[in-house]
Amino acid sequence: MMGAVKFSISEVMAPPGLISTEQGNMPMGPVQYDLRGEPTFEPMIQVDMEIKAFVSAWKHCDYVSTYMARMIGQNRSDSVRHSNLFSSAFNELLEVAFRTRLADGELACRVSRHGATDRIELTFPCLPGERQFYQEALSQVAGFEAKERYLNSVSGDLAPSREIVLLELAVDYNATLWVEEADGDAIKLVVDLPLEGL
Amino acid sequence: MGPYDLLPRFKAQYDANNQEFSLSGVVRPQAIDELGPSIALLRDAIGRVRGVLYVNVRRLTQMNSAAFHAFSRIIIDACRARPDLKFVVITSSVVGWTSRKFGRLSGIEPNITVEEYDSQFYPGQGFLEEGAFVPILRTQTKMTWRHERAILPRHGMRPGIVMADICCGIGDFAVLVQKEFQPSRIVALDHSMSSLSYARRVMKEFDIRGIEYTYGDASEMLLDEAQFDLVTCRHSLQIFNRPELILKELYRICKPGGRVYITNEKNSHCLGEPRAESIRWTYNEVAKLFRHFEMDVELGPKSRRYLVEAGFEDIHVESFMVTNLDGDPQDFADVIMAWADVYAGEMATRRGDGPEFIARFRQGFQDHIFAALHPKGYAGWPIWVASGQRPQ
Incomplete structure (x- = not known):
């Protein structure tokens, strides 16, 4: 059992079999922008749970990533392939969150969509020092030598660090990652995944 | 124990006739120790083969970074220890991430090549x-x-x-x-x-x-x-x-x-x-x-x-x-x-x-x-x- 888990499925997410043709056939989808010219990401699904419950079993990373990938894959041009790719990337993020050193508070996983891009917003409790770590790690992900550092890790490290896991999302999934402010002792990792193009 | 726990999540096999080590299923360990028997099997396979070892990941639907690092390290180390040995990793065009992820290995060691399995095989x-x-x-x-x-x-x-x-x-x-x-x-x-x-x-x-x-x-x-x-x-x-x-x-x-x-x-x-x-x-x-x-x-x-x-x-x-x-x-x-x-x-x-x-x-x-x-x-x-x- 995962403990207290809250699911929220947005209206834009049609259940299997009731997929709108517009979304099923047009991965680029209707594109909307807000007043500042920023693309509007439409919410798809959100899963919230207590971090204590989440970190009580490693398989929760697999459960959550597989479940959410199935839900949001339904109205992509190739639902099965998209779900597999999404689950693969999202699981890595959840495994990063699993290793948080602050096991008090809530884990919130939110997925939204703008055209061909899926956005994951993962909010989880973390100590101030860890927040600093993530900020530094993600600032390096954008660097031009990111791929080289990733390959050096694959050939040299026994196990990947959390930084390398995030780097891999950028290198292998063309992800864009950044950190946003979160309330209290928490961090919000935001990852844009353009999986339709992979 | 729920039904999830009873399902075999992944399988590692070695086929001596074809010199082929294959991994299938979902490999998402928390610690590398969980992969012990599979890693031992790969090491053993490397020790036995001559010429080429095929690493078949066509039926590998998921693999986390920790597992990818663990298996990759063994293959890369083997390339360095045995320059006579070549590795051919066979990925699937169906599983989108495999070719990208394993494809990186050929950039690290020239003795590793990655081939994508697709409809040409029929x-x-x-x-x-x-x-x-x-x-x-x-x-x-x-x-x-x-x-x-x-x-x-x-x-x-x-x-x-x-x-x-x-x-x-x-x-x-x-x-x-x-x-x-x-x-x-x-x-x-x-x-x-x-x-x-x-x-x-x-x-x-x-x-x-x-x-x-x-x-x-x-x-x-x-x-x-x-x-x-x-x-x-x-x-x-x-x-x-x-x-x-x-x-x-x-x-x-x-x-x-x-x-x-x-x-x-x-x-x-x-x-x-x-x-x-x-x-x-x-x-x-x-x-x-x-x-x-x-x-x-x-x-x-x-x-x-x-x-x-x-x-x-x-x-x-x-x-x-x-x-x-x-x-x-x-x-x-x-x-x-x-x-x-x-x-x-x-x-x-x-x-x-x-x-x-x-x-x-x-x-x-x-x-x-x-x-x-x-x-x-x-x-x-x-x-x-x-x-x-x-x-x-």
Whole structure:
């Protein structure tokens, strides 16, 4: 059992079999922008749970990533392939969150969509020092030598660090990652995944 | 302990004959220790092989970074310790991340190459998937649908079910099913990107809803097990060199109590009057020609055996004859003409048949067309339908 888990499925997410043709056939989808010219990401699904419950079993990373990938894959041009790719990337993020050193508070996983891009917003409790770590790690992900550092890790490290896991999302999934402010002792990792193009 | 814990999540195997180490399933360990036996198996394999070790990850659906690092390190270290050894990693074009992730390894060690497994591994089928064949496939489906729409309810088709159409081709059968029977969901899978692209275009143009087209290999699908009430696979087992592998997958994705529905031909039983002898000779030769390319277009009546051997029960078998009297005889003639072009054209040439054989071979098709269009003629193309229930 995962403990207290809250699911929220947005209206834009049609259940299997009731997929709108517009979304099923047009991965680029209707594109909307807000007043500042920023693309509007439409919410798809959100899963919230207590971090204590989440970190009580490693398989929760697999459960959550597989479940959410199935839900949001339904109205992509190739639902099965998209779900597999999404689950693969999202699981890595959840495994990063699993290793948080602050096991008090809530884990919130939110997925939204703008055209061909899926956005994951993962909010989880973390100590101030860890927040600093993530900020530094993600600032390096954008660097031009990111791929080289990733390959050096694959050939040299026994196990990947959390930084390398995030780097891999950028290198292998063309992800864009950044950190946003979160309330209290928490961090919000935001990852844009353009999986339709992979 | 829930059912999740009882499922084997991944499997590592070593095949000494083929010098092949394979990983399949979902590999998402928390700690590397969990991979101990698999890593020991890989190390052992490396110690035994000479020349090349194949690392087959075609059926690896998920692998986290920790596991990828662990296996990669062993392979990279082996390259450095044994420059004589080469590694060929075989990924799947179906599992999107594998080629990208494992592809990085060749940039680290030149002795590692990565090959993507795709439809080219089914050499014979290319003949039947060319773009020019699409109109004929549509006509064929139109002709068989007249019969199948009445037959399908006897094999488990009903409104509201969840169904899969495996080897869906250009998706026209799925569309007809959607319109006629309104299943709640159809997943239609094929390994031809061009066919799927055509299918998606049709779905968009005609505003058809509820069909999910997906790219995949019928013998190793990403689809979860036990999720469909009805799984259809039409005219496809006969063009795979190992139909039992496909049936195993059809069985796996079918719900217990659900049914798997297959259709296949027995080409040597195509018939016509007049000119029956010439027609019979040619279609006997069609069967031999396909056999040359490891396809069995005589499979129809063997369906029962295949279903029994795959573990199905409550098996129903029936057959129907598509004839020139169903609708427009010109449709029948057009289909035969297309067969003649491919069978007596590229396929016969590829087999190395001489002009004399090809002329006689082509004549049988022309005689079949003659029979189809003759005001007193009769031409037939028999199809075998079979379905079996996955035990509860």
